[in-house]
Amino acid sequence: MGALPSVLDPRSVIMLAGLMGMVMSVVVFFMRRAYPATIRGLREWAWAPMVAFASTMLFAARDVIPDFFTIVLANMVLFHACILYYAGSQQFLLARSDTRAWTVINLLMGVLLFWFSAVQPDYEARLLVVTALVAALFFTHARLYIRHRGRVFGMRLMTGLLLLQAAVAAARLVSVLVGMAGSSLMDATWLQSLYISMYSFTVLLLTIAAILMATDRMRSEFQFLATRDPLTGVLNRRALLEACAAQLAVAGRTGGAKPKAMVLMMIDVDHFKPVNDRFGHQTGDAVLREVVARMQHALGGNGLLGRYGGEEFVVLLPDAAPAEAAELASRLHASARGGFAADSALAAVGNVTVSIGVALHRPGTGIDDMLGRADEALYRAKAQGRDRVVVA
Numbered sequence: 001m002g003a004l005p006s007v008l009d010p011r012s013v014i015m016l017a018g019l020m021g022m023v024m025s026v027v028v029f030f031m032r033r034a035y036p037a038t039i040r041g042l043r044e045w046a047w048a049p050m051v052a053f054a055s056t057m058l059f060a061a062r063d064v065i066p067d068f069f070t071i072v073l074a075n076m077v078l079f080h081a082c083i084l085y086y087a088g089s090q091q092f093l094l095a096r097s098d099t100r101a102w103t104v105i106n107l108l109m110g111v112l113l114f115w116f117s118a119v120q121p122d123y124e125a126r127l128l129v130v131t132a133l134v135a136a137l138f139f140t141h142a143r144l145y146i147r148h149r150g151r152v153f154g155m156r157l158m159t160g161l162l163l164l165q166a167a168v169a170a171a172r173l174v175s176v177l178v179g180m181a182g183s184s185l186m187d188a189t190w191l192q193s194l195y196i197s198m199y200s201f202t203v204l205l206l207t208i209a210a211i212l213m214a215t216d217r218m219r220s221e222f223q224f225l226a227t228r229d230p231l232t233g234v235l236n237r238r239a240l241l242e243a244c245a246a247q248l249a250v251a252g253r254t255g256g257a258k259p260k261a262m263v264l265m266m267i268d269v270d271h272f273k274p275v276n277d278r279f280g281h282q283t284g285d286a287v288l289r290e291v292v293a294r295m296q297h298a299l300g301g302n303g304l305l306g307r308y309g310g311e312e313f314v315v316l317l318p319d320a321a322p323a324e325a326a327e328l329a330s331r332l333h334a335s336a337r338g339g340f341a342a343d344s345a346l347a348a349v350g351n352v353t354v355s356i357g358v359a360l361h362r363p364g365t366g367i368d369d370m371l372g373r374a375d376e377a378l379y380r381a382k383a384q385g386r387d388r389v390v391v392a
Contacts, residue, residue, distance in 0.1 A: 018056025154212030
């Protein structure tokens with residue numbers, strides 16, 4: 001193969017890759033400070049290109065400083081950067097990471113590289129070891145994303161880049177096996193420069209893909225928080241009313257022999273103000289969270305639960321027969337009432353009960369009509385002594 005122009009000199013490409021990686025590392029370090037702690041993996045993704053930069057500086061010093069640093073240590077540092085990318089993905093997708101096996105493999109690779117550089121110098125053997133392990137690591141990394149079947153662009157980009165880099169490393173491995181390895185990392189051949197350039201391009205885009213994934217995750221978390229009541233975690237009033245309006249468009253459908261319709265339940269925690277007055281608002285908040293947890297358990301996967309205001313909650317059943325709605329209302333009523341464990345901080349509060357008003361959608365009416373009738377039924381339940389279910 002003919003030599004390439006000096007602008008594609010491998011040493012220059014390696015140094016350029018390192019500089020690009022360092023810039024991306026700085027970007028992710030600053031991003032990490034601004035992003036919520038719930039988005040994991042940013043620390044590893046910030047360190048990975050920085051570690052890769054250190055390896056490129058070692059590679060670029062080939063034939064200037066001892067081979068141990070530019071061959072053994074440089075490859076081990078580069079492989080560790082790849083492990084850090086993998087650890088970041090594990091943290092992002094699994095909320096945990098375990099790369100101990102790959103760390104051991106990195107140490108064993110260092111031993112082999114030392115043998116084939118200082119004891120029995122063999123460039124082809126070194127290249128064979130490194131490319132085989134790099135291909136295996138990138139493929140394992142890609143499998144992590146394939147198993148999670150990411151639908152956002154950042155995850156698809158990450159998966160594609162990892163598979164591409166694994167394929168490039170595998171192709172370089174094949175080139176070694178067919179006698180096209182060359183004689184040195186700094187050989188200015190098209191194959192060598194393609195391999196190094198692809199790695200440089202991948203390091204840059206891997207960090208961009210990580211940024212895209214983290215940004216999408218943050219946007220999803222903010223959207224989730226914007227629809228949730230901060231105390232109980234259920235839908236807040238705005239999100240609840242939006243859900244009701246959306247379901248109202250399809251209310252009144254028929255399923256089987258029984259007519260089904262949208263059902264709304266207004267739920268009030270009985271005598272809640274005295275709890276706040278006697279035990280304090282923190283205890284009152286804990287009571288609300290416990291009542292909500294009980295109702296969520298009773299609901300299972302049926303309907304939506306939201307906080308309407310104060311100690312009032314609303315349950316939306318998008319599609320239920322009257323008998324199903326009555327049965328679920330009774331189940332909610334039974335699950336929410338009762339005392340607390342004797343060893344609980346809420347034990348002194350005593351028994352808690354709820355009153356429930358139920359309203360079925362009437363054709364031609366809006367959400368305000370349903371809320372009004374559910375509220376009226378709730379008022380009747382209170383007037384009748386509380387701790388009961390009344391259907392409008």
